Amino acid sequence: xxxxxxxxxxxxxxxxxxxxxxxxxxxxxxxxxxxxxxxxxxxxxxxxxxxxxxxxxxxxxxxxxxxxxxxxxxxxxxxxxxxxxxxxxxxxxxxxxxxxxxxxxxxxxxxxxxxxxxxxxxxxxxxxxxxxxxxxxxxxxxxxxxxxxxxxxxxxxxxxxxxxxxxxxxxxxxxxxxxxxxxxxxxxxxxxxxxxxxxxxxxxxxxxxxxxxxxxxxxxxxxxxxxxxxxxxxxxxxxxxxxxxxxxxxxxxxxxxxxxxxxxxxxxxxxxxxxxxxxxxxxxxxxxxxxxxxxxxxxxxxx
Amino acid sequence: xxxxxxxxxxxxxxxxxxxxxxxxxxxxxxxxxxxxxxxxxxxxxxxxxxxxxxxxxxxxxxxxxxxxxxxxxxxxxxxxxxxxxxxxxxxxxxxxxxxxxxxxxxxxxxxxxxxxxxxxxxxxxxxxxxxxxxxxxxxxxxxxxxxxxxxxxxxxxxxxxxxxxxxxxxxxxxxxxxxxxxxxxxxxxxxxxxxxxxxxxxxxxxxxxxxxxxxxxxxxxxxxxxxxxxxxxxxxxxxxxxxxxxxxxxxxxxxxxxxxxxxxxxxxxxxxxxxxxxxxxxxxxxxxxxxxxxxxxxxxxxxxxxxxxxxxxxxxxxxxxxxxxxxxxxxxxxxxxxxxxxxxxxxxxxxxxxx
Ligand SMILES: Nc1ncnc2c1ncn2[C@@H]1O[C@H](COP(=O)(O)OP(=O)(O)OP(=O)(O)O)[C@@H](O)[C@H]1O
Ligand SMILES: [Mg+2]
Numbered sequence: 001x002x003x004x005x006x007x008x009x010x011x012x013x014x015x016x017x018x019x020x021x022x023x024x025x026x027x028x029x030x031x032x033x034x035x036x037x038x039x040x041x042x043x044x045x046x047x048x049x050x051x052x053x054x055x056x057x058x059x060x061x062x063x064x065x066x067x068x069x070x071x072x073x074x075x076x077x078x079x080x081x082x083x084x085x086x087x088x089x090x091x092x093x094x095x096x097x098x099x100x101x102x103x104x105x106x107x108x109x110x111x112x113x114x115x116x117x118x119x120x121x122x123x124x125x126x127x128x129x130x131x132x133x134x135x136x137x138x139x140x141x142x143x144x145x146x147x148x149x150x151x152x153x154x155x156x157x158x159x160x161x162x163x164x165x166x167x168x169x170x171x172x173x174x175x176x177x178x179x180x181x182x183x184x185x186x187x188x189x190x191x192x193x194x195x196x197x198x199x200x201x202x203x204x205x206x207x208x209x210x211x212x213x214x215x216x217x218x219x220x221x222x223x224x225x226x227x228x229x230x231x232x233x234x235x236x237x238x239x240x241x242x243x244x245x246x247x248x249x250x251x252x253x254x255x256x257x258x259x260x261x262x263x264x265x266x267x268x269x270x271x272x273x274x275x276x277x278x279x280x281x282x283x284x285x286x287x288x289x290x291x292x293x294x295x296x297x298x299x300x301x302x303x
Numbered sequence: 304x305x306x307x308x309x310x311x312x313x314x315x316x317x318x319x320x321x322x323x324x325x326x327x328x329x330x331x332x333x334x335x336x337x338x339x340x341x342x343x344x345x346x347x348x349x350x351x352x353x354x355x356x357x358x359x360x361x362x363x364x365x366x367x368x369x370x371x372x373x374x375x376x377x378x379x380x381x382x383x384x385x386x387x388x389x390x391x392x393x394x395x396x397x398x399x400x401x402x403x404x405x406x407x408x409x410x411x412x413x414x415x416x417x418x419x420x421x422x423x424x425x426x427x428x429x430x431x432x433x434x435x436x437x438x439x440x441x442x443x444x445x446x447x448x449x450x451x452x453x454x455x456x457x458x459x460x461x462x463x464x465x466x467x468x469x470x471x472x473x474x475x476x477x478x479x480x481x482x483x484x485x486x487x488x489x490x491x492x493x494x495x496x497x498x499x500x501x502x503x504x505x506x507x508x509x510x511x512x513x514x515x516x517x518x519x520x521x522x523x524x525x526x527x528x529x530x531x532x533x534x535x536x537x538x539x540x541x542x543x544x545x546x547x548x549x550x551x552x553x554x555x556x557x558x559x560x561x562x563x564x565x566x567x568x569x570x571x572x573x574x575x576x577x578x579x580x581x582x583x584x585x586x587x588x589x590x591x592x593x594x595x596x597x598x599x600x601x602x603x604x605x606x607x608x609x610x611x612x613x614x615x616x617x618x619x620x621x622x623x624x625x626x627x628x629x630x631x632x633x634x635x636x637x638x639x640x641x642x643x644x645x646x647x648x649x650x651x652x653x654x655x656x657x658x
Contacts, residue, residue, distance in 0.1 A: 203362055204395035208409035209383045209460065218408075222399045 035282075042275035050269040060272025064280060082260070089256040090284070092171060092246075093239035096178040100186035100235050101228065103179070108190035108227075113199075123191065126184050134181065138248045141177045142168060145249075169251035177249040178239050185238070186231040193227020229296050236292075237285055257281050308374070309338040309496040310359055310387075310464050315368035317354050328354040329365070330520035336464070336498055337513075341490050343499045345507040346517035347543070352500040355517075356466045359498065360389050372463060383412070388457035390467040394449045396441045402452050403428065403437040409460035427455040430489065447478045454486070458493060467499045471506070483510055504544045508532065516540050532583075538656050541581045548587070548624050552580040552655070559655060562620035565598040567653050579656045584613065586652035587626035590645040597645035600624060602638050612636045616646065 042060045044052040065083075066076040111122040129137055144150045147164035155161045167173050197220065205219045206212075221228070243258035250256070255263070257277065264274030317329040328351045336342045344352045357363040358370055361382035370378045377385055388409065396405050407424040415423075428434045431451040441449065450470060457465055467486075471479045487510055490497045501507055507514050508528040515525045516539075524536045535541035538549070552559035554575045558568040567580060590597040600616040603623075607630065614626040614636070626646065628636050638644065 198393075198395070200391060200393055200395045201397060203382070204389075204391060204397070205408070205412075207360060207362075207382045207387075207389050208456070209412040210408075211383060211412075214412055218412075219397060219399075223397075 038275045038278050042272055042279055044272050046270045046272050048269075050265070050271060052271050057272065060270070060274075060276040063270070063273050064276055085255050085257060085260050086280075086284075088171065088254065089240055089258075090288075092175050092178065092256065093236050093242075095175055096182060096239045097186075097232050097236045099175070099179045100183050101232060104183055104186035104190055104231060105228075107183075108187050108194050111187075111191055112194040112197075123188075126187050126191075129181075129184060134244050135248075137181055138177055138245050141180050142173075142248055145173055145176060168249060169253060171250070171254050173249040174242075174246045174254060174256070177245045178242055181245055182235040182239060185234040189230035189234060190224070190227045193224040193230075197223055225296060229293060232292065233289060236288065240285055240288075241281060307338040308335045309340075309372070310498070311335045311371040311374075312355065312358065312365075313369045313371065315355070315358055315365045315370065317351070317358060317363065318366045327520050329358070331368070332517075332520070332522045333368075334515055334522055334525065336496060338496055339494050340512040341487065341497045341499065341510060343501060343507040343511040343514045344517060345501060345504060345514050345544070347502055350517045351520045352502075352517060353468055356389070356468050356498065356500055359464070360387055360466055361385050386460075386463040388460060388462040388465055390453050390457045390465065390470045392469045392472060394453040396449055396452055396456070398441050401438050401440055402433060402444070405441065405452055406455045406459050408456060413460060423459050427459045430458070430492070431455045431485075446473055447482065450474065450482060451485075454489065458489065458495065461493075462495065464496045464498060467497060469500050469502070471501070472503075479506075486510065508544070516543060518543070533652075534654065535581070536657060538579065538581075541654075541656060546584055546625065546627075548582050548584060549656075550580045550582070550618075550622050550624070551577065553577050554655075561598070561618065562622050563598065563618040564620075565596075565618075567596075567648060568650075569653060569655050570651070572655055580653050581656055582648050582653040584625040584627035585611075586649040587624060588647045588649060589626070589628065590647035592645050594645065594647065597647055600644055600646050602640055602642045602644060604640060605636070605638060607634065614638060616644070 041052055043056055043058065045055040045057040045059065047053050062076075063079070065079055067079040067082075069075040069077055107126075111119055111126070114122060142149075145167040146152070147166065147168070151167075152161075152164040156164065167176070201219055201223070202215055205215045210218060240256075241258045242256055243262055246254065246256040247259055247262075250259075252259070261274050261277045261281070264270045264277065268274070312332055312334045315329050315332045316327070319326045319328055330351075332351075332355060334355075344355060346352055354363065358365050361377070361380060361384075364379060368378075369376055372385065372387065397408065400408065403421075403424045406427050407420040410420045410423055411417075425434075425437075428437055431454055433448065433451050433455065436444065436448060436452075441452070444452065450473075453470070470486075471482050474482060483506060486497075486499075499507075499510065508531075511528055513525060513527055514531050516523045516531060518539050524531060524540050526534070531540065531544055535544065535547075541547050542549075550561055552561050552567070554560075554572060554577075555566060558566055558572065559578060559580055560566050561580065569580070598618060600618050602614060603617055604615040606613040606615070610630060611627050612630050612634075614628055616624045616626060618624060624646065630636060
């Protein structure tokens with residue numbers, strides 16, 4: 001290699017580094033930075049009024065699973081309450097994902113099969129909720145399901161029920177709220193996948209003796225699978241970390257991990273526990289995604 | 304060849320839309336396709352060929368009329384319950400399956416045992432000479448290879464009738480010729496009734512046992528390629544298939560008289576009045592001056608085409624005639640523009656059209 005070529009290569013390398021600097025800075029400070037801080041905090045001792053004391057401790061991590069008996073210091077018992085919160089979060093997030101998929105698939109299919117003009121309108125309608133704040137959307141759903149809300153009033157007015165059904169402040173309320181709030185995140189990737197799907201394949205399969213169900217299972221679902229995977233991830237991940245929706249609709253009683261973490265950094269004044277919980281949430285999400293994506297890819301009936 | 308009717312359309316009408324904007328894609332079409340034959344539907348774009356195939360496949364229901372398969376009314380049977388398979392123009396192969404899985408799809412959906420699916424798929428792969436590609440995904444195949452897979456996939460369940468909607472139109476000329484031969488071979492080997500759609504008249508003539516010529520939703524003529532070419536029933540069929548001359552004429556006893564005064568003998572003609580005489584360019588020959596029935600003409604232009612030379616002539620009344628003369632070994636037909644010559648129409652080749 002000549003000197004000139006070497007110089008040019010060096011220059012190229014330097015330029016590419018320069019060009020990627022903004023991305024690297026963002027990645028360092030926005031992604032890894034906060035994570036590192038959380039990791040460090042989770043191994044420190046909690047301060048009296050929040051904050052942390054710079055003394056190494058595994059207390060934060062241990063208190064995820066065990067709590068010290070109030071009446072019997074030094075005795076640790078299994079932290080049922082924490083595990084219930086974890087379990088509720090995972091369960092509600094899974095249910096939300098399944099419900100948004102069940103509602104979102106027909107919706108996305110409907111939009112993708114409209115003529116191009118009205119398709120734009122339908123997509124626009126789907127994205128309208130994004131224009132308002134999450135808090136407002138959640139409050140809106142609260143108005144619909146509360147005891148004096150639209151649903152209960154209607155049911156009582158028609159005489160189907162005599163007393164309002166208690167929906168707010170239950171897991172069901174959180175479930176309904178999250179499904180409503182995250183539905184667009186399911187519909188959009190599904191729409192993108194279905195829009196790319198060649199509808200002529202349906203006729204081809206139907207021509208080759210496939211029943212309607214077989215067309216769906218053997219041709220449509222495997223081909224739009226990437227959209228299903230993307231939509232599920234986009235709904236599952238924020239559901240698992242949801243704070244606002246469970247706080248308003250669950251009423252502080254039916255906490256999810258997000259609320260629990262928030263609590264530790266607020267009234268709980270236990271930053272190390274909050275940090276350890278945050279890291280656990282990250283691990284749960286990562287593991288869940290790995291398992292899900294692998295299973296989804298393996299499930300394709302033919303390699 | 305057996306004369307049993309495999310598939311039949313009876314007075315089939317198909318209208319799209321309704322009211323003033325309704326499109327009549329098929330206008331009272333009746334057709335009988337014989338078992339084991341290679342039948343071609345030929346016609347210009349938009350004449351309703353695809354619509355007729357889709358009625359037979361079951362993707363559309365006729366607005367009126369019936370579709371019969373082996374004498375049974377299948378008009379309202381869904382596609383997955385008809386022993387009819389389609390080779391789509393776009394191939395419509397399943398991108399998530401391998402070549403072998405695509406071919407086995409129909410059999411699998413019919414609930415055949417896995418061993419049979421596998422064996423048949425292997426046999427079909429061999430039939431279309433694609434054994435080496437069994438485990439490829441569709442995206443990794445060329446257009447011609449995809450074509451073969453589409454054929455094998457449609458043939459694998461051994462349908463009573465195979466429908467092919469312009470399957471060769473996406474291929475380049477060389478591949479197209481190859482596939483024409485291949486298709487014909489497959490049809491002979493499997494003995495399955497083929498209903499083939501094309502708007503390429505040469506393809507229709509070379510491959511088919513019988514051809515149905517359509518335009519604007521109507522079926523004009525059904526017959527062997529020779530019938531269609533030599534005995535077109537109307538002006539549309541005559542002009543759509545091959546090149547031809549149209550000469551205005553009036554009926555006289557024993558034949559017709561052209562505008563220039565020459566009389567051409569046409570057998571079996573009755574009545575009087577004006578009509579059109581049609582004659583293929585290759586049936587127009589040079590005559591010696593003074594020969595009986597010779598028509599004087601002037602050479603307007605000569606175009607050399609290799610094996611033959613197209614000679615554009617005009618008759619004394621200004622009517623234009625094209626003669627396709629065989630080029631002699633030195634390539635020179637010995638004519639010059641402006642020269643006066645005598646023409647002769649080959650005995651029995653000229654036809655009077657019914658229009
Ligand atoms: N789904 C439909 N809705 C409305 N009109 C249609 C529909 N399908 C076909 N047509 C109309 O019916 C007529 C016949 O269409 P068809 O597709 O059968 O033609 P074709 O002979 O196959 O033409 P090509 O050679 O271009 O494929 C056309 O005028 C077409 O516009
Ligand atoms: Mg067509």
